[in-house]
Amino acid sequence: MPFTETRPVPEAPIEPVCCAPASREAIGTDEAERLARLLKAVADPARLRLVSLVAAHADLEACVCDLTEPLGLSQPTVSHHLKVLVDAGILTRDKRGTWAYYRLVPGALGSLAERVLGL
Amino acid sequence: MPFTETRPVPEAPIEPVCCAPASREAIGTDEAERLARLLKAVADPARLRLVSLVAAHADLEACVCDLTEPLGLSQPTVSHHLKVLVDAGILTRDKRGTWAYYRLVPGALGSLAERVLGL
Numbered sequence A, B: 001m002p003f004t005e006t007r008p009v010p011e012a013p014i015e016p017v018c019c020a021p022a023s024r025e026a027i028g029t030d031e032a033e034r035l036a037r038l039l040k041a042v043a044d045p046a047r048l049r050l051v052s053l054v055a056a057h058a059d060l061e062a063c064v065c066d067l068t069e070p071l072g073l074s075q076p077t078v079s080h081h082l083k084v085l086v087d088a089g090i091l092t093r094d095k096r097g098t099w100a101y102y103r104l105v106p107g108a109l110g111s112l113a114e115r116v117l118g119l
Helices: A029-042 A044-057 A074-086 A112-117 B029-042 B045-055 B075-087 B112-117
Strands: A062-063 A091-096 A098-104 B061-063 B090-095 B101-104
Touching: A029 A044, A029 A074, A029 A112, A044 A062, A044 A074, A044 A091, A044 A098, A044 B029, A062 B045, A074 A098, B029 B045, B029 B061, B029 B075, B029 B090, B045 B061, B045 B075, B045 B090, B045 B101, B075 B090
Parallel strands: none
Antiparallel strands: A062 A098, A091 A098, B061 B101, B090 B101
C-alpha cells in the first residue's frame, strides 16, 4: 500500500516500509533457546568429531572403545564429552557387556538446518 | 582378520575387536575446529532467531529495520549479534541507502549436518 499521507504517523507500530515482509514464520524464543542448548553441546571440536565418528559407523552406533583412540584424548576426557552429548539428547548410551555403545539419536541434529532455515 | 596369536602385541595399535569399523571417514581435526567456531556463532538464542528471521525473508535477505523489533532487544545488542554472524561468515552485510541489509550465505549452515553426519 503506498504511503501518501504527510501528517506524522502517531506512534506504534514502528514498521518501516523499506523491504518485503518475512515470507514464512521464523523460530520463536522457546525453540531458539532449545536449539541453542543443542548447538552449544556440539559446538566443540572434540564433540563434533565424536558425533561424526558415531555417524560414520554402520547403524549410527559405535563402541566407546572405537572412539577414544581416534580423538587422541584421554579416556576420561572422551567420557566427559560423550556425557555432554548424551545429556543433550544427541547420543544415547547403551552398556552391553564390557563396552558402552553410543548411538546417534535420529533427527537430533539432522533437521537443525531445516528448523532454523526452513530449508 | 581373526586375532589368533597368543603372544602379546608389541604396542600400538590398541584396536579392540568388539565392533564393526567405521564405514566412512569422520571429519578431521581442522574441519572440526572450523565447524565448532561456526556453531559457536549460532549457538545463541538471539543469533538463531536472527538467522531464522533472515532465512524467512524472500531472497534470504532482510533489512536490519525488520530484525530489531521481533527480537525484543535493543538495537546495539542486535547489531552486536549481527556482527558475530557476519564475522563467522554466516551472514553478509550490505549497506544500501539508510539501511543495512543482511543476507544468508548459501551453504554456510545448510550443509553442516551433511558434513558432520554424512547425511
